[in-house]
Amino acid sequence: MNDGTEEEGGGRRGRRGRGGGGAAARRAARRGGGLEQLKFIERRIPAYEILSEDGLALIEDNAETVLQEVGIEFRSDAEALALWRQAGAEVDGERVRFPRGLCRKLIETAPARFTQHARNPERSVEIGGANTVFAPVYGPPFAHDLEGGRRYATIEDFRNFVKLAYMTPALHHSGGTVCEPVDLPVNKRHLDMVYSHIRYSDKPFMGSVTAPERAEDSVAMARLVFGDGFVDENCVLISLINANSPMVWDETMLGALKAYARAGQATLITPFILAGAMAPVTVAGTLTQTLAEAMAGMAFAQLVRPGAPVVFGSFASSISMQSGAPTFGTPEPALVLFGAAQLARRLGVPFRSGGSLCASKLPDAQAAYESAQTLLPALLAGVNFMLHGAGWLEGGLVSSYEKFVMDADQLGMMQTLAGGYDLSENGQAMDAIREVGPGSHYLGCAHTRANFETAFYRSAIADNNSFEQWEAEGGLDAAQRAHGLWKQTLAAHAEHAPELDPGIDEALQEFMTKKKDSMPDAFT
C-alpha cells in the first residue's frame, strides 16, 4: 500500500519469519514459554441479559429515528459523503440522513467474529462470539507511580507498560497507546509506539489513528512483520475510531477508519460519551445515541470495504451535574454497558466496552471500587474486546504502574469467573464429602490434596495474612505492595522477552528511520 519496496522486502522477511506457522514464531513462543500466558477467554457463563426485548426494540426503533430524522455529520470528507449518497442516504451539506434500516442492512457484511493475528500465533485472539479479549489502558498523556508521582509520560513509560502487559497472563492483547509518549514528536511517535509493541511483546496490538498516514504507517510496519500476502488476507491490527459525539464522525477518524478498512484491518467504532454532555442525561437516551452513531460508523466501514472487520464500541460514562467532571463506576454507565452489549449481539457484530475505569487520582479505594464496578459488568455483559483493562487512572489522563498490576490481578479473577462451573465428577466432590463427613475438615482429605495446586484463584496483590503478620511485614496497603510487584514484574521482562527475527527488526528500524528523516519534528 505505502512504500512498495520496503514492504516487498519486509514481506519476504515476514514470510520467512512467520510462514506457515513460522520457525521464528515457534522460537518466540518457546522463548516466552517460561512465562505462563492465558489464552483469550472463551466464556462458559451466559451473558447477563438485563434489558427487556421490548426495551431493546424501542431503543433500536429510536436509533433508526435519529439516523433518519436527525442524521449524522461526516465532516470534511467528500469521499464519505459521496459513498453515502451512492448508498441511498440523503446528504445535506455534511449531514447524512439514513433511510430506516439502511445502516443495519449494510452492517450485515461485517463478520460476526474474526481472528486478530499476533506475530506469535499462540497469542492470536478471536474477537466475537462468546470470547473476551483483555487489553490495557489506552491514551493517557501522564504516567504515575508511588515513587515518581504524576508526570508527563515518555517513550520509556510506553515501553514499560508494553512490557508489563506482555508479562500479564490475563492481558491477551498489547493494546495501543498504553500511554502517550509526549517526549517524542507528535508526527513520529506512532512509529516508536508500533515498534515497541512488536519488539517487546508478541501479543496482538493496535495501530495509530491520529492521522490517515500514521494509520498507513501502522499497516506498513505490520506488513514488515507478517508479510504482504498475509496482511492482505488477514486481520493483524485493530484500531480505535472514536465518534465525536454527539453525532459527528470527524475528518481524522474517518481518514484512519478508511485506511484500516481498505487494508482489511479491524476498527473499534466507538461513540465516546460522557452522558449529560455528549448525550442525554438518561440511560435509554445514551443507548439510543450510541447505537445510532455506532451503526453509522460501522455501516460506513462496510461501504469502504464490505467485510472489513468492525467492532461495536461503547465508551459511556456520566458527568457530575455539579461540576461537569466525568465520573466512573457509577450505576448509570453500567446500565448503558449491559444494554449496548445486547444491542451489539442483535446486530451480529462483536462488542467493545468496559475496562478498569476510575476518576481517582490515586490507586486507592475509590479507584478500586470504580474499576470493579465497570470491570465486572463488562465481563458479565459479554464484552468481546475490553480496552482499558489495566492501568487506567484519573479519568484516563494517567497510566498508573501500581494500578496496572492491581487491575491485572482482577483480570485474572475475571478469567476464572468466566470459566463457570466445573460439574465433572472431580468438581462435584462427592467423594470428599463422603470421606470427611460431619464435624471434621477438608484440609487433608484426598480430594483436597489432589486439587491443592489449582483450587482457588491466587491473588498477587491481596494480603490475607493475620493482622500481626501483616503488621510485622510493614503494614503496607495494596498500592504499596503493588509498587514492589510492578518493579519486580518489569525487571523479569528481560528474561522472558520474546524473540524478534533480526531481519524483521532491521526492516522496521530502516522503515522508521526513513520516515523520521522525511519530515521535520512536530510537537502539536
Next chain:
Amino acid sequence: MNDGTEEEGGGRRGRRGRGGGGAAARRAARRGGGLEQLKFIERRIPAYEILSEDGLALIEDNAETVLQEVGIEFRSDAEALALWRQAGAEVDGERVRFPRGLCRKLIETAPARFTQHARNPERSVEIGGANTVFAPVYGPPFAHDLEGGRRYATIEDFRNFVKLAYMTPALHHSGGTVCEPVDLPVNKRHLDMVYSHIRYSDKPFMGSVTAPERAEDSVAMARLVFGDGFVDENCVLISLINANSPMVWDETMLGALKAYARAGQATLITPFILAGAMAPVTVAGTLTQTLAEAMAGMAFAQLVRPGAPVVFGSFASSISMQSGAPTFGTPEPALVLFGAAQLARRLGVPFRSGGSLCASKLPDAQAAYESAQTLLPALLAGVNFMLHGAGWLEGGLVSSYEKFVMDADQLGMMQTLAGGYDLSENGQAMDAIREVGPGSHYLGCAHTRANFETAFYRSAIADNNSFEQWEAEGGLDAAQRAHGLWKQTLAAHAEHAPELDPGIDEALQEFMTKKKDSMPDAFT
C-alpha cells in the same frame, strides 16, 4: 412466652406506642423525616441466572444424596433428634439421615416472602421475591478507624455503628452485632445491643443467638416495643443461625433457632463456609454441601413451627491453600453465590448472602476490589437479605468506620442499578437528541435542565475534581475523605435521631436492669 408480667406490661405500652399504625411511630417518622431514607429495593432488573438447569438439578440431586447417605449432625439436642425421628428421618446417635425429598417437602410450609416489621412502619422490609434488603456488618470483635487504629470494640462503637446505619439511606436494616461490645459482660451485652438498635434507630433489627435465653430476651424486648399480640402474629426479628460446617448444627444455634421459630420470628439459616476447610475445594462441592446443610436447618425450623419464616443463607469464601487464611472477593465464592441464589429460588424461600467482604486490614484498594467483587454479584444474583453490606474489614474481624461510609456509598449505587431502565418518554430523551443535534452539547438543553437534580448517582466519597483542585484540597485518598464523612454523619445523628416512646424506653430499661441484676457478670 418468657416472663409473663414483663411482657404484659410491655405489651400494653407497646400497643399504646404503636397501635394500628401508631401515633408514636408517625411522630418518629416525622422526627426522622429530615433524613432521606430509601425503601428496601424492589429489583427491576432480572436475577443473573448463571448455573444451567442441568447443573442445578445435579447439585440438588447430590445434596439429597448427602442428606440421605452422609446425614447431618444435630448436636446435644434430644428434642431435635426426637422431632426428626417423628418426621421420618433415620437417627443414629446424633447423626440424622433424611429420606430423599423429606427436607424439601418440609420446607414447603416456609413462606416465600414475609414482612419484617420495624417500629417505624415506613422502615418495615419485605424479605423475598424481587426485593433486596441491605444490612450492615455483623460480628467483628474489633473496631478500626484511621485515627484510633485497630482496637477491641466497645458498646460506644456499637452505638456509633447503629447510628451510622440509621443515617445511611441505602441501609434498610439496622443489623445485629454491628460490632461485639467486648467491654460488656458476655452474658448481658445482648441486652444493650438490642436496646441500642431500638433506641438509636427505627429500622428493623436482629436478635441475639449466643444462647437460647438471650434469644428469648430479644423476643421479650421486641414485645415491649411492638406489643404481645403483634409479635405473636408478625415477624419483628430476624436472627442469624450459622451451621457449624461441615454438616453440623450445634446446641447453641439449635437453641436460638428453636426460640425464634417458636416465637414465629425469622431466622437466616446459614452454612458458614470457608471452602477448602469446611467444604470441598470446588464450587460445585461447596454448593452441594451448602444446600444440604441449609435444607436440613430450614426443614428443622418448620418442624419446630410450620410456617416460621426462614431464609436460605450462604456465606461462602475460600481459603489460601498456602496459608489456610480466608480470602475474599475471589471468583470462586462469586460462583457459589450466584448458584446458591438460584437453588434458593427453586426451593421457594428467600435468600441471604453477599456483603462488602474483604480480607484487607485497611480501607484501601484491596478492600474495595474485594468488596465490590462480592457486592455486585450479590445484587445481580438476586439476594433478598444482604448482611455485611457496610463496614466489614479484615475477614470480618473488624468493623471499620471509614469502610462503613465507603460501602454505604456503594450500596446507594447498587440501589440505583437495581432500578433498571427508565423507558418512559423522558427516559428515551428523543426530544433532547432532536434539540441538540450533531456537534453541539447537552449541558443546557431543556431535557438536561429538567432532569438536572436526579440524573446520575451522586457519590459521597468519590473525588471527580481536576488533579489540581484535588491537590489543592489536600490530595486526600478515599479513606481519608471517608474519615471526615463518618464523623460528620455520626454528629448529624443527634438532630435526626428517631423518637422513642418514653413508656417503652422505661419498660426496656426496667427489663434490662432486672435481667442484669439476676446474674453475675460473665466474661467468657
